Structure formats: structure tokens, C-alpha cells
Amino acid sequence: MQSSDKHDIGQALATLRARIGRLEERYDRPAGSVDLLAVSKTMPVDAVQAAVKAGQRAFGENHLQDARSKIEALAAAEKIAGEPPLSWHFIGDIQSNKTREIAASFDWVHSIGREKIARRLSEQRASELAPLCVCIEVNISGEPTKAGVAPKEVESLAEIVLSLPGLRLRGLMAIPQPAPDMASARLAFRQLRDLLDDLNAKGFDLDTLSMGMSGDLEAAIAEGATIVRIGTAIFGRRHR
Template identity: 45%
Template sequence: MQTIADRLINARQEIDKATASANRPPHSVRLLAVSKTKPVSDIELAYEAGQRLFGENYIQEGVDKIQTLKHLSDIEWHMIGPIQSNKTKIVAEHFDWVQTIDRLKIAKRLNDQRPDDLPPLNVCIQLNIEQEETKSGIIPAELPALVQEIRHLPRLSLRGLMAIPATGVTPEAQHQTLATLASLYTELASQVDTVDTLSVGMSGDMQQAIAHGSTMVRIGTAIFGARNYQQ
């Protein structure tokens, strides 16, 4: 049976292979291990195997893990789930990144509630290019206005874009979505000097995402095994 360390090696090898196939520089794609619903012991095993970036979808679960593992000070914690207004304070106080900004109200609250003794909170704007009703995110036409607003929030650092492309679509539709994301990211990076992250791609579409310029892929089950769903 493969261990978490074995699966991490496999995931990194797949990333390296896809990066090379896309003629991109080595180490230009970061691996975010999605640890939602997984116990602290699994995160510790991944940490021992060299993993430092972890993504959580559920706020309280994530905060509990952050507090339990605070002695591992070089872990980078990413919130990759939706955030309600009444939960912004606890997110601002504990996480290093928020990848799911899709409303100015949430961005402002995170900015206002980010403790002064912490560095600015790294944020990505979530896009919903296919306008799927079950997914959060803004449409591309709304991006310029939200970017300008976030740039005026001193306790936030705009790092890029995040998206969860539709699954089960044709290769042509997938290509179009990823190409649109790549174009929007390139334009944004040319305008904002802190932007360096296009967070797109999971186990099923990682190769295609990397071919279209993704700088961060989010992988969970392929590292930690089948998900333990919350009650």
C-alpha cells in the first residue's frame, strides 16, 4: 500500500512531467495539498515528506488544524472554500492565503480584520467563467473593478486568480476555459506587480492546466486517499 510520502512523490513527478511537456521552467508550478476532512496526523506525514502548502475548505476545521500545528511555523495555509461574512475575522487571523475572493464585502472585512502583527493576507480572486450556478466566483467582466478595489486594501496582497473549471466537458470547451483563464492572468500580472499565481488544475485536469500556465495545482485524494466527508 502506498504511503502519503509515496503519493506526494508521484504527484510531484506528474507535475514535473507536465511542466516539462509544456516547455516551462522546472519548479514553476507549486503543489497545494488539499487536506480538508483529513486528520492532523496525515498533514504531519505530508510535512515530514517535505510538503509545506496545505489547503482547507472548511473554516473551523482549518483553524483547528492551524492551531494544533502552529509549531510547524513554515506551513503555508490556504483557505480554498467559500467564506461567509460572519467568518472573515477568524480567517483573517489564521490563514496565510485566501483563494476564494468573489465579493468586495468579503475582501474589505478580511482587510479590516487582518491583525497588524501579521503580513498582508495573500488573496486570489475566484473566477467562474462557465457561470455554473453551483460554484462561486465572478465572471470575467467583473474582474477589473474588483481588482481595483482590492488594490486599495493595504492589508491584502493580490496574488492572482483561482478557478474550478467545469468537469465532464469536451476537450474543446476545456481548452477554451483554460485559455481564457491564462489570458486574464497574463493581463493581470502585467498590471499588478504582486500577481504571480494562477491556481487552477486538480488531479483530473492538471496536465491541461499546466499547459495553459497554471502556477499552482490543488490535489487532495491522490495524496491523502478517499475523502472523509463531514457529518
């Protein structure tokens, strides 16, 4: 279970799952309450295959063409007896001319930041498919170059997304700016959790906080992450 640079993906996954379990216990989270999304963007098919063999079923991609080749190559993995199907999550910026293929190929989208994109995804989701699970991306740190809506705009976009039949609004996603210490990292994630709590208090019934990556997953889990998006800690250093 190794990628082309001999990084042991199976061992890395086992180590990471054990760490997540310890963090769930440390921060009084229910066992199994944090789902692991393997960020396979830029990684070759054989690396994803190694992760599948090690039991990983959910993968995150941000480039449509690269993702499509992996989805097609791994179609046979969908039929592994006794295992849930692979789940493909789009986690990058979305161009209008890519929405049709994203709506057709993915199970989740974590990066809804515009009404136009949400409407296109809903309209282009085939009726025979389950509604596309989506998260609203929040620019929680207010960075001018980062995608996502401002915290004050989240509720209005959530109301629109909730009304779209081809989508199922699950929660919020954020990528805070790098923090100098654990306390600062926790504060940013707490702000996202508070936004989710506010929406739920208004009847939105959301269940997902997509936050935390290889460098800050402890802070994210401490503040309620339900999906952590991990790439480097699973696949090793990226080559492009």
C-alpha cells in the same frame, strides 16, 4: 507516512511531484514553476502530519473549525530546522462572520468573490502580520450555482482589492466545470490565463493562477497554472 486507511501519503506525494516535473518539461514550463497545494480539507491531523514529514509545506482548507484544529496541532512543524514555515490557504466560500478568524489564521485566501468579504479581511488582518495573499475567484464556466465573479467583473474587483492595505492581490482562481476532453479543459484554463494577462497588461503585476485539481492538472499546467490544488491524488479517497 500513511493515513488511517493505509494510503501511503509519502509515496503519493513523491509520485505527484515527479508527474508535475514531467508536465513542466512537456509544456515548456520552467522547472519548479508549479507549486503544489495539498488540499487537506476533511482529512485528519495524522494525514496532514504524514504529508509534512514527506516535505509538503502548503495546505488548503475550506472549513474554518476543522482547519483551526490542524493549524494548532501542527504548530510545532513550523519549527523544523531548515524548512520554510507551513503555509495555510483558505480555498472555500467565505461567510462574513468567519472573516476575522480567516484573516488571523491563514496566509492565503483563494476565494475572494465579493467586495464586502475583501474589505472585511483587509480590516481584520492584524497590522503586525504580512498582508494576506489573495486570489479573485472567477466563475469561468458561468455556472449559476458556482461561486466567483463573472469574467467581465474581474477588473473592477481587482482594482478594489489592490487598494486594500491588509491584502496583497496575487492572481486569479477558478474551478471550471468538468470537461469531456483535454482540449475543452485547456480552453477553460486558457480563458483564466487570458484574464490574468489582460490585467497585467493594465499594470496589475499579478503572478498567480490557482487552477487545476487531481483530475485536470495536466490541462491546467499546460495553460500556465502556478498553483495546483490537489487532494485525492495525495490523500486518497475522502470519507466525508
